[in-house]
Amino acid sequence: MTSPVHSPLLERVMNLSAVSDLRAAAPTFDDDFHAADIAARMVWSSVVEPGDRVAHQLIGVLGPAGALRWLEVGEKVAIDLPDPADLPDPADLREGRSRWSARLEAGNVVAQLEAAARVGAQVVIPGDDVWPPGLCDLGNHAPHALWVRGDQTTLQRLTRSIAMVGARASTGYGEHVTMELVSGLVGRHFTIVSGAAYGIDGMAHRAALADEGDTIAVLAGGIDRLYPSGHDALLQRIIAMGAVVTEMPPGFSPTKWRFLQRNRLIAAMTRATVVVEAGWRSGSLNTAHHAVQLGRPLGVVPGPVTSASSAGCHRLLREEPATCVTTSEEIVELIDGFGTRESDALEDLSPGEQRALDALSDRARSVTELAVSSGMAPLDVQSALGLLDIRRLVEQTPTGWRRRRA
Amino acid sequence: MTSPVHSPLLERVMNLSAVSDLRAAAPTFDDDFHAADIAARMVWSSVVEPGDRVAHQLIGVLGPAGALRWLEVGEKVAIDLPDPADLPDPADLREGRSRWSARLEAGNVVAQLEAAARVGAQVVIPGDDVWPPGLCDLGNHAPHALWVRGDQTTLQRLTRSIAMVGARASTGYGEHVTMELVSGLVGRHFTIVSGAAYGIDGMAHRAALADEGDTIAVLAGGIDRLYPSGHDALLQRIIAMGAVVTEMPPGFSPTKWRFLQRNRLIAAMTRATVVVEAGWRSGSLNTAHHAVQLGRPLGVVPGPVTSASSAGCHRLLREEPATCVTTSEEIVELIDGFGTRESDALEDLSPGEQRALDALSDRARSVTELAVSSGMAPLDVQSALGLLDIRRLVEQTPTGWRRRRA
Numbered sequence: 104m105t106s107p108v109h110s111p112l113l114e115r116v117m118n119l120s121a122v123s124d125l126r127a128a129a130p131t132f133d134d135d136f137h138a139a140d141i142a143a144r145m146v147w148s149s150v151v152e153p154g155d156r157v158a159h160q161l162i163g164v165l166g167p168a169g170a171l172r173w174l175e176v177g178e179k180v181a182i183d184l185p186d187p188a189d190l191p192d193p194a195d196l197r198e199g200r201s202r203w204s205a206r207l208e209a210g211n212v213v214a215q216l217e218a219a220a221r222v223g224a225q226v227v228i229p230g231d232d233v234w235p236p237g238l239c240d241l242g243n244h245a246p247h248a249l250w251v252r253g254d255q256t257t258l259q260r261l262t263r264s265i266a267m268v269g270a271r272a273s274t275g276y277g278e279h280v281t282m283e284l285v286s287g288l289v290g291r292h293f294t295i296v297s298g299a300a301y302g303i304d305g306m307a308h309r310a311a312l313a314d315e316g317d318t319i320a321v322l323a324g325g326i327d328r329l330y331p332s333g334h335d336a337l338l339q340r341i342i343a344m345g346a347v348v349t350e351m352p353p354g355f356s357p358t359k360w361r362f363l364q365r366n367r368l369i370a371a372m373t374r375a376t377v378v379v380e381a382g383w384r385s386g387s388l389n390t391a392h393h394a395v396q397l398g399r400p401l402g403v404v405p406g407p408v409t410s411a412s413s414a415g416c417h418r419l420l421r422e423e424p425a426t427c428v429t430t431s432e433e434i435v436e437l438i439d440g441f442g443t444r445e446s447d448a449l450e451d452l453s454p455g456e457q458r459a460l461d462a463l464s465d466r467a468r469s470v471t472e473l474a475v476s477s478g479m480a481p482l483d484v485q486s487a488l489g490l491l492d493i494r495r496l497v498e499q500t501p502t503g504w505r506r507r508r509a
Numbered sequence: 510m511t512s513p514v515h516s517p518l519l520e521r522v523m524n525l526s527a528v529s530d531l532r533a534a535a536p537t538f539d540d541d542f543h544a545a546d547i548a549a550r551m552v553w554s555s556v557v558e559p560g561d562r563v564a565h566q567l568i569g570v571l572g573p574a575g576a577l578r579w580l581e582v583g584e585k586v587a588i589d590l591p592d593p594a595d596l597p598d599p600a601d602l603r604e605g606r607s608r609w610s611a612r613l614e615a616g617n618v619v620a621q622l623e624a625a626a627r628v629g630a631q632v633v634i635p636g637d638d639v640w641p642p643g644l645c646d647l648g649n650h651a652p653h654a655l656w657v658r659g660d661q662t663t664l665q666r667l668t669r670s671i672a673m674v675g676a677r678a679s680t681g682y683g684e685h686v687t688m689e690l691v692s693g694l695v696g697r698h699f700t701i702v703s704g705a706a707y708g709i710d711g712m713a714h715r716a717a718l719a720d721e722g723d724t725i726a727v728l729a730g731g732i733d734r735l736y737p738s739g740h741d742a743l744l745q746r747i748i749a750m751g752a753v754v755t756e757m758p759p760g761f762s763p764t765k766w767r768f769l770q771r772n773r774l775i776a777a778m779t780r781a782t783v784v785v786e787a788g789w790r791s792g793s794l795n796t797a798h799h800a801v802q803l804g805r806p807l808g809v810v811p812g813p814v815t816s817a818s819s820a821g822c823h824r825l826l827r828e829e830p831a832t833c834v835t836t837s838e839e840i841v842e843l844i845d846g847f848g849t850r851e852s853d854a855l856e857d858l859s860p861g862e863q864r865a866l867d868a869l870s871d872r873a874r875s876v877t878e879l880a881v882s883s884g885m886a887p888l889d890v891q892s893a894l895g896l897l898d899i900r901r902l903v904e905q906t907p908t909g910w911r912r913r914r915a
Contacts, residue, residue: 276815405812417835421832421833421839427826427827427833428827430814
């Protein structure tokens, strides 16, 4: 493979010592192709807002480094394409270019990467062992990279995880119930994921830490600013014992939009979402909606109908396909029942999973082989295999992947 | 029509002044056929336990008076039948005869009727204007008669009614919520039906009375013994302002079986059942199951998961097709949504309703005409018409019943 020509920014980023630091915990790739891919994903993470569909499509066609070259060098790159018809709509691309170019200032990007390295963060990208397979279900709205502080291998335990979210304005009742439920889940080796907010979120993390369980906080802003500031000590403890992650690059503040996007990550990376207390318009209803849209089970803890802090929970029970849960056993049942349903119903597979499964047989195949036969990018194949593995539809052998026999 | 030969007991009962008293509030029938029918239903009500399918089948074929004659005079009556194949299985009939004969002691039956008349009760039978049309849905498990104290016209307002039931071991929370919900429902002119038990039931009746709303208590024992005794004053107030009903004749005590059967009446005679608080094995779960089996909407009020008095409610939310309700508006929506669904889905009709509807067209027909063309008993036609009327599928004109135009 001849060395691709990189964009000037990408060349500069690839030579940063900060980038090596940010990948210190990841397996190393000797080839230039992978190194460029990884660095380009970091840059894209800096350049786009969460959920930017057009950037996703572009990267899907050109690859992260190629897409970055298109953005920096100009539209003529597109003529190298096997089929330009795969590109996003030209009008979308023009708008995208103007959005992304504004942030494509080398000094800024480098400063962000160095800020991340300074706080000891790692960058995790699709295809990494620790990349949460559930994020695959976000399709064109998946993040390009995750910025992680703490032990990034905690992410591997997301295959057995619960998102436990709820109102900032929690009551003693909600906090007590959160503590009980989390304690039961941690005792069953579940990883507790939440948003580090005041109220139920904070209590969920605290309860997990108290029982020495795994916990992951997903932030809406940059990894260098622990938010909310009142939870600085809590977040430092999570970094020490679990992981704090975000898709926003350093320096970015948590805005309303980013909170909503953060919620989609919480719903996508976990096996089920449980809402403990929620006001009528609580942000945790948004996480719940994401869980439902992603086909994840949604558990809701009821409360007194006289409590405004439970009004959103009762609303979910009325308006969504939510299950009333009152104990940690019932939360586990939520997933067990769901897992069974999933493996029974192959039609529940995402397009990527279906294509990867179609390319598999009884004979073991390498990821590269599968990428060729499925027409998918190798990283997407790997993500899809991770998900199919959770569903127990495939298995990894020393010589590659194959379908699991019933 | 020649006057039928009645059984000795029926002749005696028909001549009792108590029987006239028990029908004082009903329209009078001059013909002997109707008088015998009414008296025979009272006797059957004394003789069978609630839900006796075989008695129902026998009465369906021979009529109440004919069936009684069969029971008293012997099996040879059966040879008068147009088609003996319609009779219940002979083994079932033999068992039935031994069950019923034991209670067929003239002195006892007369004493019961006189006891009922003494407490000012009325007897309501299928075909009466005030007969709750919902009881039709019980099919072969419908009661033969209802013993009523208070204003029997309250029963006519069951077309707009809610069963509000719950735990005897209620909490301040449950009682408060019951009061709020009932107050809202009474304000919308709903009749509140419950079982007069301690706890939620009693609070539902009290709240309805406090707002001068209609309320009906359904007892598991005889109409002459107000149970529980601690609710004697409450039941007297319900008699004064609403109605107390039971299918058990006077003198019968409320047993476990009769409570369960009473629950089916509460579920059947109302438009929806709402459970406010319920322990894990609360009797109100039984009422809820009956509501679901009868296709009635089931509303459940959640509570703290830490409260044992709400454990049954949360169980219903998990295990049954129950709707979480928190306000009286949400309870009304339960019925509105359901009513719409009903008139849309004609396949929801009971066999009796379907047969009656099939016999109807744009031309108005009398009940007798419909009985002939549908092959149903006139009283069953009348009950079915009542139900079809609630569903707004038929209408009554001066010359009889016809299908309602869309």
